[in-house]
Each structure stands twice: as C-alpha cells, then as structure tokens.
Amino acid sequence: MSLTALSISLIFVLIPFILSKTFNLGLEKDTIIAVVRSIIQLFVVGYVLKFVFESESIVYILLMVGVMIAAATQNARKKGAAIKGITWKIAVTLIFIEVLTQAILLGFQITPHTAQYIIPISGMVVGNGMVLAILFLNRFIAETAAHQDQTELILSLGGTPKQAIHRQLIAAIKASMIPTIESQKTIGLVQLPGMMSGQIIAGASPIQAVQFQLLVLFLLLTAAAVTSIMLGFLSYPTLFNKQMQLMRR
Amino acid sequence: MKSAIQFNDVYYRIDNLPILKQITGSFYEGEITTLVGPSGAGKTTLLKLCNRLLSPQSGDIYINGKDIRDWDPIELRRNVGMALQSAPMIDGSVEQNLALPLELQGKHLSEHQAKDLLKDVGLSAELLQRNSKELSGGQRQKVSIARTLVNRPQILLLDEITSSLDQVSQKEIEELIIKINRKFGVTIVWITHNLQQAVDVGTYTWVMMAGEIIEAGKSDLLRSPSNDRVKQFVKGEWG
Ligand SMILES: Nc1ncnc2c1ncn2[C@@H]1O[C@H](COP(=O)(O)OP(=O)(O)O)[C@@H](O)[C@H]1O
Ligand SMILES: [Mg+2]
Numbered sequence A: 001m002s003l004t005a006l007s008i009s010l011i012f013v014l015i016p017f018i019l020s021k022t023f024n025l026g027l028e029k030d031t032i033i034a035v036v037r038s039i040i041q042l043f044v045v046g047y048v049l050k051f052v053f054e055s056e057s058i059v060y061i062l063l064m065v066g067v068m069i070a071a072a073t074q075n076a077r078k079k080g081a082a083i084k085g086i087t088w089k090i091a092v093t094l095i096f097i098e099v100l101t102q103a104i105l106l107g108f109q110i111t112p113h114t115a116q117y118i119i120p121i122s123g124m125v126v127g128n129g130m131v132l133a134i135l136f137l138n139r140f141i142a143e144t145a146a147h148q149d150q151t152e153l154i155l156s157l158g159g160t161p162k163q164a165i166h167r168q169l170i171a172a173i174k175a176s177m178i179p180t181i182e183s184q185k186t187i188g189l190v191q192l193p194g195m196m197s198g199q200i201i202a203g204a205s206p207i208q209a210v211q212f213q214l215l216v217l218f219l220l221l222t223a224a225a226v227t228s229i230m231l232g233f234l235s236y237p238t239l240f241n242k243q244m245q246l247m248r249r
Numbered sequence B: 001m002k003s004a005i006q007f008n009d010v011y012y013r014i015d016n017l018p019i020l021k022q023i024t025g026s027f028y029e030g031e032i033t034t035l036v037g038p039s040g041a042g043k044t045t046l047l048k049l050c051n052r053l054l055s056p057q058s059g060d061i062y063i064n065g066k067d068i069r070d071w072d073p074i075e076l077r078r079n080v081g082m083a084l085q086s087a088p089m090i091d092g093s094v095e096q097n098l099a100l101p102l103e104l105q106g107k108h109l110s111e112h113q114a115k116d117l118l119k120d121v122g123l124s125a126e127l128l129q130r131n132s133k134e135l136s137g138g139q140r141q142k143v144s145i146a147r148t149l150v151n152r153p154q155i156l157l158l159d160e161i162t163s164s165l166d167q168v169s170q171k172e173i174e175e176l177i178i179k180i181n182r183k184f185g186v187t188i189v190w191i192t193h194n195l196q197q198a199v200d201v202g203t204y205t206w207v208m209m210a211g212e213i214i215e216a217g218k219s220d221l222l223r224s225p226s227n228d229r230v231k232q233f234v235k236g237e238w239g
Helices: A003-008 A011-022 A028-055 A058-080 A086-107 A115-146 A148-156 A161-185 A194-201 A206-239 B043-050 B073-079 B094-103 B111-120 B125-129 B137-149 B167-184 B195-201 B219-223 B228-238
Strands: B003-014 B017-028 B032-036 B058-063 B080-083 B155-159 B187-191 B204-209 B212-218
Touching: A011 A028, A028 A058, A028 A115, A058 A086, A058 A115, A086 A115, A086 A206, A115 A148, A115 A161, A115 A206, A148 A161, A161 A206, A194 A206, B003 B043, B003 B187, B017 B043, B017 B187, B017 B204, B017 B212, B032 B043, B032 B167, B032 B195, B043 B058, B043 B080, B043 B155, B043 B187, B073 B080, B080 B137, B094 B111, B094 B125, B094 B137, B111 B125, B111 B137, B137 B155, B137 B167, B167 B187, B167 B195, B195 B219, B195 B228, B204 B219, B204 B228, B212 B219, B212 B228
Parallel strands: B032 B187, B032 B204, B080 B155, B155 B187
Antiparallel strands: B003 B017, B003 B058, B204 B212
C-alpha cells in the first residue's frame, strides 16, 4: 500500500469526526487523539521492528520482549493494587509464560528462531497474559470481598489459608479463562482472526494462514491457563498473615 | 475455678482507633458465660481474639493456661470452635456443610455421624440432603452449631446466633446451648442481645460498652445492678 493510499484512507477518520460533530457526541477530541497516537505509536513500532529484524541481534529481541512485559505489567498492576507485591508477581508470571511458550516453540522447532517470528508471537502471548491477569485480578478481588464470611468460616474451623480461599481462587481462575475458551469456539464463523486476515492480505495462502492461526490459538490457551493459575497461587498468600488471619483491606 | 480463657490487660485497635480497652478477666472452664452490650461494643471482636482470628496489639490471652501465641493457630481453632453470627454456609447440601471440618483434615464424615449431629441439635435427619440455601434461619443456625461441634471443641464461642430468630427457635437454641454444656462439658461463651436469655442461660455475664467491660460476674447481678452505666443499659433493654 502506498503512502498516498494511506493518506486517502484518512476519510475513515473524517466520517466519524463529522458524525460526532453533527450528532453532538462530543467525541471529536478523543477521536483525533486516538488517531494521532495510533499513527505515531505504530510507525515507531514499525521502524523499531524493521531495525530489529534487520539487525537479527538477540540483544534487541530480548530488549523488545522486555519492554512488552514491562508495559503489560504496568497496565495490569493497577487492577491488583490491593494485593501486596502485585507488580513483581505479574512480571514473574508474564516472564514465565513467555519463556515457557518460546521454549516449546523453538525447542521443537515449531517456529524459526528469528525476530520475525519471536517478536509478534511474544506480543500475542504477553498481551493475552496481560488481559488474563486483569480479568483474574478483577474477579479474584470481587470474589474474596463477596465471600469473606466463608473464608472466615473455614479459618475458624481450623482450615489453612489455602483451604479458606480455595473456592474463590478456583472461581476466579475459571471465570478469567472462560472468555479465551469461548471465543475460540466461534472463531472464524463470524469474524476472521486479525492475524489470519493480515496474513491473507499480505499474500499467504489461506491454509497456511489457518495453520499459523491455530498455533497461536493453542499458545493462547496455555498463556491463559498458566497466567491465571500462577498469578492466583502467587497472590492468595498475601491476603493472610503469619498467624493465618485474613488481613483487613 | 479454672480459666478456660483468660485475658490480661488486652487492647485491640484498628488504625489507632481503640476497639477493645483494658480487657482483663476469665471465662471459666465448663461454664456458660453470656456477653451483652450495645451494638458496636466490641463483643464480636472479643470473641475473634479467643480463637485468634484476630490478635491484640497488647496484652496477653491464655487458652487452657497456655499463651495463645504458643498455640498452633489450626490446633487452637479446632479446640476453640466459633459459630459466626451470619452462620455462613458453603455452597452445597447440609451434609457437605457438616462434613467441612473433617474434609479440611482430609477425613470423611459418615452419614451415620452426620445424622447423629443433626439429632444432637434437634434437626430431622431428612435435612441431610437439603441445599443449605433452602434452610430457615433457625435451621441454619443449628446446622452452623452442629458443624462447629464436629471438631469436638472444648470451648465454644457463639456470636448472636438467635438475633434473627422467632421465639420458638430462640427457646430451642437456648436449650441446645445448655445441653451442649451439660452433655459434652463444653465451655461456652455466648453473645446475645436478649438480656433475659443472658441471665437465664448464663452462669456468668459480661456487660460490654464502648470496648470496655463495665460489669462481669454472676448473671443474676443483672437483675439488680449497682453500677450506673449497667443500670442504664439494663433499663433500656428491659424497658
Ligand atoms: N473490620 C473493621 N474495620 C473497621 N472497624 C471495625 C471492623 N470491625 C469492627 N469494627 C468496629 O469495631 C467496633 C466493635 O465491633 P464489634 O466487635 O463487631 O461490636 P459488637 O459485636 O459488639 O457489635 C465497632 O465500632 C465496629 O465499627
Ligand atoms: Mg457483633
């Protein structure tokens, strides 16, 4: 696609802008900000990727993945402010799923060990891990607050903190994983996955695009399960103190 | 008389706000002590100190003569059972709720044992498979007490378990408390907002107000209090 074509495509920005003005939606400013930010951010990423791909240096790959994990952690930690040390817990979880998935992909030579593969796949894994972390934390904090009396009951009967929080922990893990699983059940029926569409547009054969998309879906299942469970088991102990008491929040 | 639970100058604060002040006294072994006082006096907090769901910032608590800090929390909580005011139930049947204390130890509760427990608290064995959500207020409180008894505690802490119940259920629970005390020799500490109950069922009564014990002694004392604050409280309650 030429730069001229891209410029003309700004019509698609103009339409919502005019509509917002006509119907007094008051979204003009936000629309402009969103457009400007996405242009700058994506071009920066584009040039950075181009540079990293061409250099083929492991250092730059690690650096990029590191930045992804840092940004994802920064984003997700706000949801878990109530949990002590949540920042490093999220970071450790994301690092773990990144290392785990790449180890399998590269170890079994499923994907080539080039930046062209490692970086986009890492982006999807870490991005999905971040969404899962946010879903999990939201649900876990809500569950523990809503069922505090049950937690106290089990402690009072001589249960351990883990037993006391077990039901809420499992409920939150399950709830956070359901969207990932459900969305995969209907995938392709209504909407083609973004990555697959992109590959097809870029000229890949649909079958090859499907194969790659499937790989990513499987990866995301692992990312979802591991993120929720690992973050859950890292998080619940901070709700209790050494005397096996539920801490006040 | 032997103390089952002994407080020695206990203070409990939340964010520097005093909730319990200068608590000193004993709950005697094998006796029923009732705890009365206006809402917010600190009664529930005092009970939770006894099985270490909460810990005081200062002062000492002794359970069966042993410093509460030297007890393993789990062992302590099995010995000092507590029925919480809201009688929380886990999702599932009455049987699953009764089995919970043993399940936490990786043990199993037989159907026979479960039925005996229901009988002990005056409930029909038919309730065993009933969903805990479908219990009436009185049934729920009785199941909650039965569940606490599964651990065979030496000390039983009961928090306002009759507040939301009708007259008949209240009477039944009163009798149940006396029975548990007599039959199993369990030391009982019972919070109630019903003064008549406190005097009828208790041998000893503590009156609490604003985090302090303003009176402690034989329950009969409440019939003719000498302390002005107690007089005021009793007058309000008996009308
Ligand atoms: N988790 C808590 N956070 C803040 N204040 C609390 C908390 N729990 C209890 N309190 C306060 O402590 C005081 C005593 O509460 P409580 O022991 O429940 O009284 P009672 O059982 O006599 O009604 C009350 O003023 C209550 O507001
Ligand atoms: Mg209370």
